[in-house]
Amino acid sequence: MTTAEITPALVARLREMSGAGMMDCKKALMETSGDIEAALTLLRKKGAAAATTKGAREAREGLIAQYIAPGGRLGVLVEINCQTDFVARNDMFRAFADDVAKRLATNTNTDFEAERVSMVSKTGENIKIARNARMEVSGNGLIAAYIHTGAKVGVLVEVGAGKEGTVASDDFKQLVKDITLQIAAGHPFVVSRAEVPADMLAKEKEIAAEQVKNKPAQAIAKIVEGKLEKFYQTYCLVDQGFVKKNSEVSVKEHVAQVGKQLGDEITIRRFVRFQVGETV
Numbered sequence: 526m527t528t529a530e531i532t533p534a535l536v537a538r539l540r541e542m543s544g545a546g547m548m549d550c551k552k553a554l555m556e557t558s559g560d561i562e563a564a565l566t567l568l569r570k571k572g573a574a575a576a577t578t579k580g581a582r583e584a585r586e587g588l589i590a591q592y593i594a595p596g597g598r599l600g601v602l603v604e605i606n607c608q609t610d611f612v613a614r615n616d617m618f619r620a621f622a623d624d625v626a627k628r629l630a631t632n633t634n635t636d637f638e639a640e641r642v643s644m645v646s647k648t649g650e651n652i653k654i655a656r657n658a659r660m661e662v663s664g665n666g667l668i669a670a671y672i673h674t675g676a677k678v679g680v681l682v683e684v685g686a687g688k689e690g691t692v693a694s695d696d697f698k699q700l701v702k703d704i705t706l707q708i709a710a711g712h713p714f715v716v717s718r719a720e721v722p723a724d725m726l727a728k729e730k731e732i733a734a735e736q737v738k739n740k741p742a743q744a745i746a747k748i749v750e751g752k753l754e755k756f757y758q759t760y761c762l763v764d765q766g767f768v769k770k771n772s773e774v775s776v777k778e779h780v781a782q783v784g785k786q787l788g789d790e791i792t793i794r795r796f797v798r799f800q801v802g803e804t805v
Contacts, residue, residue, distance in 0.1 A: 531555060542692055543568050544645060548636040549581075585802040586613050587655070589679030590622035591670035592630050600668035601630045602681035603657040604799045609648040611677070618648065658797040665689050666794065669696070671705035680708045691789040700783045700791065703769055704762075707776060708798050713762035716793050721760065722750040729756050762793060 539550040539561055543569055543634065545568050551570075557563035587606035605622045612618050623646055624642055628635045644652045660668050666685035667787045673679070684701045691697050715721055733752035737745055757764045758775075766772025767779040774782075776793075784791040 531559060533655055535559065535561065537704050539564055539568075544642060544651070546642060567574050579619050586610050587653075587801050588619065588622055588676035589672055589799050589801060590619070590626040590676070591672055592623070592677055592683065593624035593668060593670055594630055597667040597669065598662040599630055599658045599660070600670050600681050601626045601657060602670060602679050602797060602799055603629060604655040604679075604801060606651075606653040606801070607648065612648045612650050615648070616666050618644065618652075619676075621652075625654060626657075629659060633657075633659055639643050656799070658799075660795065660797075663794075665692050667692055669701045669705050671702070671709055677801045678709050679799045680796060681704045682708060683791045683794040686787075687790045688788075690789050691791070694787060696783055696787060697791070700780065703767075704776070704780075704793060704796075707765065707768055708762060708796050711765045712764070712798065713765055713796075715759050716762050716795065718757055718764070721757075726753075729753060734804050762796065 529552055535554060536547060536550050539545070539554060540547060542561070543565055545553075549568060549571075550564070553564035553567045554561070558566055585606060586609055587604060590603050590605065592601045603611070603622065603626045605618075605625060607613055607618060621640065624640075625637055628637075630802065641652050641654065658683055660683050662668055662683060662685075664685060665688060666683055668681070668683050670682075671680045682705055684697075684704060686692050686697060713718070730749060730753065733749040734745060736752070737748045740748060763775065763777035763780070765776050767774050767776050770779065780791050780793065
């Protein structure tokens, strides 16, 4: 069978069955004239199908790893899954996760398949690089990351400033660190109200109105407005109560206060928050 006759679908099926790398699967299919069972046997014989039975097992444990490049202008957050918390706490597995994060900072298209299969062989569990996020500063600002104790929750954020000198100040660096802690604890979904999807906002309004439909008409609009405000305070980062000040001021107000002290305008540009095993 020629290379052209070895279809991507056939290679993908063998990868799913064996857990072996794409090129290993393709070569095995070529050597067995496209016989998938014979190719699987061949991979097993070569030791490339060490993940054969493990690839079908769900990998829902794992950890979040991060890498921040020197200078804080580039960062990566990655979730790597395994099957048990025992493996997730293994130093070898953690080192693998850290290495993946660091290499993704250099090249987002890095192929980790050989290393992944090797980890499957060493741990005896299905290993999956589930997702990753990479941020690079545009203009003045910092990228920061935070991994919560246990490495089950991780945060990556970009905070911008108007002046270059602001970024070097200890107050700015502390603010950025505090924001990562806020995101980890508060679990917001977007930075500000402007990022709330229109259909979601319409649904929230509809639900709120339905809850108070028996109220006087003149009161409904005000009640709905109050319920939306509570929604924003949960969903939007800048509207949340700032945890380090017992939620007495909002994140937006605290950022503005620090910006005033530094004589600059500070903006939370974007963030991601990963939690191991969550549905995305």
